[in-house]
Amino acid sequence: MTAISAGARPVTAWSPLRVRAFRMLWIGTAAANLGAWMQIVGAQWMLVADMGGEALVALVHTATTLPVLLLAMPAGALADIVNRTRLLVGAQLFIAAVAVSMTVLGAIGELEPGMLLMATFALGAGAALSAPAIGALIPDLVPRAELVEASALGAISVNVARAVGPAIAGLIIAATGATTVFALNAAAALGFATLLVFGRIGPKGVAEDREHFAAALYAGGRYVRHTRVVGRILLRAVLFVVPATAIWALLPLFAGRDLGLGPDGYGLLLGALGVGAILGAVLLPRLPAGPSTNGTVAVASLAYAGTLVAMAVLRRPVPLTVCMVPAGVAWVAILANVNAQIQLFLPGWVRARGLAVYQVFVIGGQAIAAGCWGLVGHHFGLRAAFLAAAGLLVAGVLTAARWPLPDTRGINQNPAVYWPEPHLVMEPEPGGGPVLVTVTYTVRPERQDAFVAAMTPIGQARRRTGASRYRLFREGEVPDRFVEAFLVPSWEEHMRQHYGRLTLDEKAQERRAVALAEGRPVIRHMLPLGLQ
Incomplete structure (x- = not known):
């Protein structure tokens, strides 16, 4: 569907x-x-x-x-x-x-x-x-x-x-x-x-050429490791989740010990967070999207930090209950935006694996942070814990100038079959490997710097879609000739690069690099002989 x-x-x-x-x-x-x-x-x-x-x-x-x-x-x-x-x-x-x-x-x-x-x-x-x-x-x-x-x-x-x-x-x-x-x-x-x-x-079915479980698990980790956009999204999520977890982790102690509330009072504070979450979802369509998402995340983070400061300063249940509402709004506004960014970016073939890594970072970050905030609250008091969490949130906002949340709207991650079908004189074993693939380009001297720069995202794409090793070489005897060489674990893994893993955005990147070269690149596939 x-x-x-x-x-x-x-x-x-x-x-x-x-x-x-x-x-x-x-x-x-x-x-x-x-x-x-x-x-x-x-x-x-x-x-x-x-x-x-x-x-x-x-x-x-x-x-x-x-x-x-x-x-x-x-x-x-x-x-x-x-x-x-x-x-x-x-x-x-x-x-x-x-x-x-x-x-x-x-x-x-x-x-x-x-x-x-x-x-x-x-x-x-x-x-x-x-x-x-x-x-x-x-x-x-x-x-x-x-x-x-x-x-x-x-x-x-x-x-x-x-x-x-x-x-x-x-x-x-x-x-x-x-x-x-x-x-x-x-x-x-x-x-x-x-x-x-x-x-x-x-969908009613699955792809006929399904990956083996172990290979799929390795491919998911490789994709995340070699994808800067995913790394940036994970960073922004962790920079918010770790300090923001202080409220969820310490709210029961705060309600019982500092405010003297019973279970009903704690439930009221928790309910105010839930009301804020619903309100945040209602307000989201009215907030700016795209590059302004970073502004939305920054404002929401500061609002959440404000609630933490209020918890460190105020001791009256009614105003604190009111302060829980903007924290709920901010929680949803930030995590919904971050979650949507990673869903927009991940291509279909690896989407669940990428989201699994995201969940490990978010849920694992909450679990580890909850224990850490408990220790801080035990040794230094809840007020110090809330102020420290607020300070970390503000520091996280400042880092957005250096590591902003990427805008994934213009990235087309639909699959593209744009490599030519390999025509080999021998039939390789699907599971045989590794396979060495070389692509040779001829580039004029005045275009070589631009070509090398254009090949950087190509190398990242090769790695995340199947290559275990990748390098771009320049031929010593013919200085106008460049060769990219990458090793793929098996022939069937390389075929998945041809069919299903490469995206339209990667196709556009490769076309920009090829346009800087003379003629069409020459592609060769080196199959293993089994000799050591």
């Missing part, structure tokens, strides 16, 4: 929901998020009554987030080489099976703490398998012009579930017990799977 055109319809915060497939995906994801947060509260509640429960309760968060760090890249590789919808259905059925098991064991009193933590880890593994596939499907469902709004809607579902899920779970647990929320989590997962099956979400 390809993305539809936005046409002449005005873009609003809810525009992506006009697309039926995206609407089904969003509803299912929202239900899954709500079920997951209810399950977390149920698991924590069951552990509170056990000996050592205080220590075990903290492990629930670890068991939930650790699978993302361990499985995100394998999940991204799977989502790029198998049918994404079927992968999602399988993951949701797995989550439902685990949740049903928790329900049954909890009902008969056999859900021991260790088993509960293992089941929570399994649920986190199911969520980790789902996340890259969901992110990779969205650009195929909504118009490019609405990706920021789609990302914001995703942030709404997460933040509303985070704010509402624990409150609903608390009421249900008080009335019927923790096992009920486990059953509701199973129902949410089954409902999501049903929507995926009957909602006609995503």
